[in-house]
Amino acid sequence: xxxxxxxxxxxxxxxxxxxxxxxxxxxxxxxxxxxxxxxxxxxxxxxxxxxxxxxxxxxxxxxxxxxxxxxxxxxxxxxxxxxxxxxxxxxxxxxxxxxxxxxxxxxxxxxxxxxxxxxxxxxxxxxxxxx
Amino acid sequence: xxxxxxxxxxxxxxxxxxxxxxxxxxxxxxxxxxxxxxxxxxxxxxxxxxxxxxxxxxxxxxxxxxxxxxxxxxxxxxxxxxxxxxxxxxxxxxxxxxxxxxxxxxxxxxxxxxxxxxxxxxxxxxxxxxxxxxxxxxxxxxxxxxxxxxxxxxxxxxxxxxxxxxxxxxxxxxxxxxxxxxxxxxxxxxxxxxxxxxxxxxxxxxxxxxxxxxxxxxxxxxxxxxxxxxxxxxxxxxxxxxxxxxxxxxxxxxxxxxxxxxxxxxxxxxxxxxxxxxxxxxxxxxxxxxxxxxxxxxxxxxxxxxxxxxxxxxxxxxxxxxxxxxxxxxxxxxxxxxxxxxxxxxxxxxxxxxxxxxxxxxxxxxxxxxxxxxxxxxxxxxxxxxxxxxxxxxxxxxxxxxxxxxxxxxxxxxxxxxxxxxxxxxxxxxxxxxxxxxxxxxxxxxxxxxxxxxxxxxxxxxxxxxxxxxxxxxxxxxxxxxxxxxxxxxxxxxxxxxxxxxxxxxxxxxxxxxxxxxxxxxxxxxxxxxxxxxx
Numbered sequence: 020x021x022x023x024x025x026x027x028x029x030x031x032x033x034x035x036x037x038x039x040x041x042x043x044x045x046x047x048x049x050x051x052x053x054x055x056x057x058x059x060x061x062x063x064x065x066x067x068x069x070x071x072x073x074x075x076x077x078x079x080x081x082x083x084x085x086x087x088x089x090x091x092x093x094x095x096x097x098x099x100x101x102x103x104x105x106x107x108x109x110x111x112x113x114x115x116x117x118x119x120x121x122x123x124x125x126x127x128x129x130x131x132x133x134x135x136x137x138x139x140x141x142x143x144x145x146x147x148x149x150x
Numbered sequence: 151x152x153x154x155x156x157x158x159x160x161x162x163x164x165x166x167x168x169x170x171x172x173x174x175x176x177x178x179x180x181x182x183x184x185x186x187x188x189x190x191x192x193x194x195x196x197x198x199x200x201x202x203x204x205x206x207x208x209x210x211x212x213x214x215x216x217x218x219x220x221x222x223x224x225x226x227x228x229x230x231x232x233x234x235x236x237x238x239x240x241x242x243x244x245x246x247x248x249x250x251x252x253x254x255x256x257x258x259x260x261x262x263x264x265x266x267x268x269x270x271x272x273x274x275x276x277x278x279x280x281x282x283x284x285x286x287x288x289x290x291x292x293x294x295x296x297x298x299x300x301x302x303x304x305x306x307x308x309x310x311x312x313x314x315x316x317x318x319x320x321x322x323x324x325x326x327x328x329x330x331x332x333x334x335x336x337x338x339x340x341x342x343x344x345x346x347x348x349x350x351x352x353x354x355x356x357x358x359x360x361x362x363x364x365x366x367x368x369x370x371x372x373x374x375x376x377x378x379x380x381x382x383x384x385x386x387x388x389x390x391x392x393x394x395x396x397x398x399x400x401x402x403x404x405x406x407x408x409x410x411x412x413x414x415x416x417x418x419x420x421x422x423x424x425x426x427x428x429x430x431x432x433x434x435x436x437x438x439x440x441x442x443x444x445x446x447x448x449x450x451x452x453x454x455x456x457x458x459x460x461x462x463x464x465x466x467x468x469x470x471x472x473x474x475x476x477x478x479x480x481x482x483x484x485x486x487x488x489x490x491x492x493x494x495x496x497x498x499x500x501x502x503x504x505x506x507x508x509x510x511x512x513x514x515x516x517x518x519x520x521x522x523x524x525x526x527x528x529x530x531x532x533x534x535x536x537x538x539x540x541x542x543x544x545x546x547x548x549x550x551x552x553x554x555x556x557x558x559x560x561x562x563x564x565x566x567x568x569x570x571x572x573x574x575x576x577x578x579x580x581x582x583x584x585x586x587x588x589x590x591x592x593x594x595x596x597x598x599x600x601x602x603x604x605x606x607x608x609x610x611x612x613x614x615x616x617x618x619x620x621x622x623x624x625x626x627x628x629x630x631x632x633x634x635x636x637x638x639x640x641x642x643x644x645x646x647x648x649x650x651x652x653x654x655x656x657x658x659x660x661x662x663x664x665x666x667x668x669x670x671x672x673x674x675x676x677x678x679x680x681x682x683x684x685x
Contacts, residue, residue: 021213025209025211025212032256032259047277048275051274052274055271059235072394080621094557095587102589102620105620107393109562112546112547113561114558116557
């Protein structure tokens with residue numbers, strides 16, 4: 020009974036939907052979506068960053084880059100990929116953490132056993148943290 | 151054996167429903183004892199998809215479940231406002247999906263009628279190009295997409311917030327305490343016999359015993375000499391230790407089921423399977439076939455999925471009400487409260503079925519039944535009374551971080567667990583030190599959890615404060631964490647060592663099914679850094 024009733028109501032809604040689509044021309048709702056969820060930190064990665072994403076977050080937090088090159092601002096280098104990029108929707112609340120000095124990126128990248136492109140990670144984190 | 155304690159109600163089972171019942175009854179002024187054989191929320195609740203959702207798929211089977219679920223989700227979003235967050239799905243439609251884009255949008259239009267009940271926005275329809283613009287990882291083969299909004303929540307924190315509030319209103323709550331028998335007098339249940347984690351056996355009396363044991367409901371019912379039939383359904387998730395997409399994504403599996411890839415704060419859950427389960431509830435393996443079933447489905451809509459490194463799996467069993475013949479996925483997530491007086495067993499009530507989104511309502515109805523049996527008249531207030539941490543607004547993360555000397559990101563995570571009570575957790579001289587850097591988790595919060603949140607093991611700390619939940623999977627933090635917890639609980643050096651070993655070997659069970667090339671390399675690193683722990 021519940022199933023039959025549910026399907027009947029959905030069928031009616033489908034008819035109404037198709038009629039409405041015929042009568043009113045569709046318009047883009049993309050901007051609505053972006054505006055609606057901007058306060059929630061959604062929509063920040065660019066297409067290029069998304070393509071590179073698996074490599075950007077490949078860090079296994081072994082700590083070797085920190086031994087080689089220390090920190091970016093107050094943040095220990097492995098934390099950039101293993102914590103900051105992980106929580107990217109909330110980075111706007113943590114921008115103070117990544118302000119400050121640049122480490123020796125070459126030394127840091129050379130020390131990484133899994134080839135995380137650390138300068139790229141840092142650039143993405145800083146861009147997202149700046150909003 | 152010690153002297154029996156007297157309570158109005160004993161609740162067996164510390165998942166979200168049991169914890170919710172304990173809170174509800176305590177707020178109504180009854181004395182409650184809540185018992186959980188493992189840790190709070192360690193069973194079905196913790197193995198969920200971490201969502202308070204209305205379940206649009208139930209629209210095909212039972213609109214009433216969707217209505218009840220969204221309405222109660224709205225209450226939960228209100229009372230837990232500081233620990234819930236929006237999850238926005240992009241649902242791509244591919245050429246041969248069972249629902250074309252018009253049918254999919256129709257479902258969302260219907261679901262939009264329920265969305266205001268849980269304070270959510272209506273759907274948006276996107277062209278294929280627009281969908282790839284907002285979520286570049288999606289396949290170019292899709293014909294269009296719709297959005298859908300739900301709420302995310304850490305079920306472990308939700309369960310514990312209910313436990314905390316029950317205790318604040320006079321309840322006693324014991325985890326790692328197994329009910330080994332029910333105490334009976336003729337045809338009535340008058341109490342329970344339980345074994346504490348130190349091995350002692352205790353008897354406690356109550357006017358009503360509530361069986362809220364989730365998939366273990368039939369087992370507890372048998373102790374009372376009555377029967378409740380379930381059709382347990384196993385569900386697994388693959389866990390990625392990062393947010394791998396901006397939006398959550400839904401897709402269709404090879405057998406036409408709806409699967410979800412849900413982006414939570416710092417990790418992604420990909421699931422879930424839904425299979426009849428006949429095995430041992432206390433020992434569940436994740437099978438390679440189950441993992442492949444999920445990956446195969448998501449590869450179709452999110453082609454890069456296999457290039458991301460999963461860190462572990464979760465598995466749980468849904469306590470679905472028994473029904474013959476329907477496919478697992480079609481079974482309603484309805485629930486039922488059984489007063490076993492109708493079977494000739496007085497003083498015994500069972501709650502079975504349901505889902506996380508309806509836990510508060512399930513707790514309310516169970517508590518109504520209990521109060522009626524006891525002749526106790528007090529209204530339910532759990533729909534409006536905030537849970538601990540959601541009483542007031544949260545302070546901006548960077549301000550609190552500056553004042554307490556910890557990174558703002560650590561404050562963000564701290565607030566996601568403790569809400570407006572975050573600063574009280576940091577009231578400790580060690581607040582600035584991070585013990586788990588991936589999470590990031592401070593020593594102060596971990597020590598607080600051991601002192602004040604019934605954390606007795608590293609696995610409890612994983613559930614309570616997210617210890618070792620990140621990409622390092624514990625390699626960089628478990629030894630230090632064992633030191634911190636051990637200091638609070640008075641562990642010897644060998645106990646700390648054993649705790650770390652137990653945690654790593656326990657978490658291995660969930661990790662092994664998804665370790666790929668990089669995963670094995672990481673595992674070698676863990677083994678190397680902890681040489682001796684595994685010998």
